[in-house]
Amino acid sequence: MYLLVYVDDLILTGNHQPTILSFILSLHNEFAIKDLGKLNYFLGLEVTYTKDGLFLNQSKYALDILTRAKMLDAKPAPTPLSTNVSFVSTGDVFPDVTLYRSIVGALQYLTITRHDIAYAVNQVSQFLHAPTTDHFQEVKRI
Structure with a gap:
């Protein structure tokens, strides 16, 4: 039991x-x-x-994430990460750190049923302390 x-x-x-x-x-x-x-x-x-x-x-949960990120009308991307992405700490600071952390945390929970995004979520998770606008673009791609 x-x-x-x-x-x-x-x-x-x-x-x-x-x-x-x-x-x-x-x-x-x-x-x-x-x-x-x-x-x-x-x-x-x-x-x-x-x-x-x-x-x-987790389809309802995924739709809730898209709603929070204001991306319900976005086109799907063929891969979770851009092929030419380079994760660096420099760049324009993303203004809403709380939104970034919230969306990345939700994506981490989504990996329970979506193993295909696990690597990409791990990469963007490494910048929770100081995300840039480029990092958030990759979060939106996921």
Whole structure:
């Protein structure tokens, strides 16, 4: 049996139904809990049940990132990084460091289901302390 706790949300799963039901009953005797049934959405992860198991995706989370970055109408890029990108600390300082950090942090969480952007996110993460406008252009490309 596995129990995942995040603040006031719980996910309980396992392969022995009587044990799970007993544990739920014990929790219910101690706390006011509500069983929401099968998992559909948790911490930005959408869960779809298939005959082979579970399918996880973060499409809603990715759309939220695009909304925060004001890029819903942007054209997709063929690769997460420019081919001629050179990450250096010099250049025009990006004026909104908080926005940069927020978007990069969200992209880090997105790598749970999007492994293809992990390297690019790692590169832009190295400049969280002092991002430049060139760095933010690469974040927008990701």
